[in-house]
Amino acid sequence: MAKNVEELFTLQPVVMKQLQTIFDKDRLAHAYIFDGEKGTGKVDIMHFFVKLMLCEHPHENVPCETCRNCRRVESGNHPNIHEIYPEGQFIKIDQIRDLISEMKMMGIEQGRKIYVLHHADRLNIASANMILKFLEEPDGEVTAILLTEQMQSILPTIRSRCQHIKFQKMPRQLLLKHLQENDVPHSMASTVSMMTNELETAIFLAKDEQFAQARKTVLKLVEAIRQNVHEAMIVVHEEWLPLFKEKSEMEQALNLLLFAYRDIVSIKANPEAACTYPDMLQTFKEAALHSTFERLSSQMESILQARASLQRNMNRTLMMEQLMLNLQEGYTFV
Numbered sequence: 001m002a003k004n005v006e007e008l009f010t011l012q013p014v015v016m017k018q019l020q021t022i023f024d025k026d027r028l029a030h031a032y033i034f035d036g037e038k039g040t041g042k043v044d045i046m047h048f049f050v051k052l053m054l055c056e057h058p059h060e061n062v063p064c065e066t067c068r069n070c071r072r073v074e075s076g077n078h079p080n081i082h083e084i085y086p087e088g089q090f091i092k093i094d095q096i097r098d099l100i101s102e103m104k105m106m107g108i109e110q111g112r113k114i115y116v117l118h119h120a121d122r123l124n125i126a127s128a129n130m131i132l133k134f135l136e137e138p139d140g141e142v143t144a145i146l147l148t149e150q151m152q153s154i155l156p157t158i159r160s161r162c163q164h165i166k167f168q169k170m171p172r173q174l175l176l177k178h179l180q181e182n183d184v185p186h187s188m189a190s191t192v193s194m195m196t197n198e199l200e201t202a203i204f205l206a207k208d209e210q211f212a213q214a215r216k217t218v219l220k221l222v223e224a225i226r227q228n229v230h231e232a233m234i235v236v237h238e239e240w241l242p243l244f245k246e247k248s249e250m251e252q253a254l255n256l257l258l259f260a261y262r263d264i265v266s267i268k269a270n271p272e273a274a275c276t277y278p279d280m281l282q283t284f285k286e287a288a289l290h291s292t293f294e295r296l297s298s299q300m301e302s303i304l305q306a307r308a309s310l311q312r313n314m315n316r317t318l319m320m321e322q323l324m325l326n327l328q329e330g331y332t333f334v
């Protein structure tokens, strides 16, 4: 998990530099939006930034971690910081009303006042309008930090009053490295890092028995498809359909299947390509040799169609049988 400054820099070099420059040049804005997917370090970096703003002895744009303010931020007890989380589905108007009256009362402690809205995309219309007024006329040294994974759901009027800080997805190489440090074998790490950019979810998947079983079944189906439609149908009926009962499981399995074909395409274009299934490299190399880009692309198209049919709640047995026929089509002529 990202904690110290070096780790935060590895995770978000651009954002960290941006925030340090803002602090260094004394150009603090009234409001920021931290925009990034889950697992991109928004909360850790928000804590870093808050500490930096309140620290008594910052050094080279890094908080000291030892002064009274740093320690109080770390323990979550700093009176100048107010954090809001959605209550149920929304951040409600009462929460914003309380926030504003507290921000106005917090006169006892000197220095900057900071409020943080977690999941700021979940402000309802009333609370968004109230916060908007507050953003327009802040009293004194006030800084707002809005965190979101859904930038497009935030009202444009709010967006335009905040400085936009864009968090990058965790690079796959870095995720692979963290997974390796968590004792995840390379083949599994390669697969889960295609499913998510988020370390915790990736570790969970990598250690999940059911996911391991899903991966195995998908690869077995890929091999059966390469033999003939009969073998493929057997795997579908005896293993695939009994294993993937839930819609979400079926969707994940189709994604895993899609990644297998994507691997074959990548290998065909570049035998050194980074794969989802490095343990299948030999088999996939052979498959790549015996296929064409046109054929592989139409196979991927069939899987995407199956995924769309799944969303429309088509009968899953029929959907899979149709998919097997589509994946086989023309195979013997190649």
Ligand SMILES: [Zn+2]
Pocket (backbone or CB within 6 Å): 054, 055, 056, 057, 058, 063, 064, 065, 066, 067, 068, 069, 070, 071
């Ligand atoms: Zn400090």
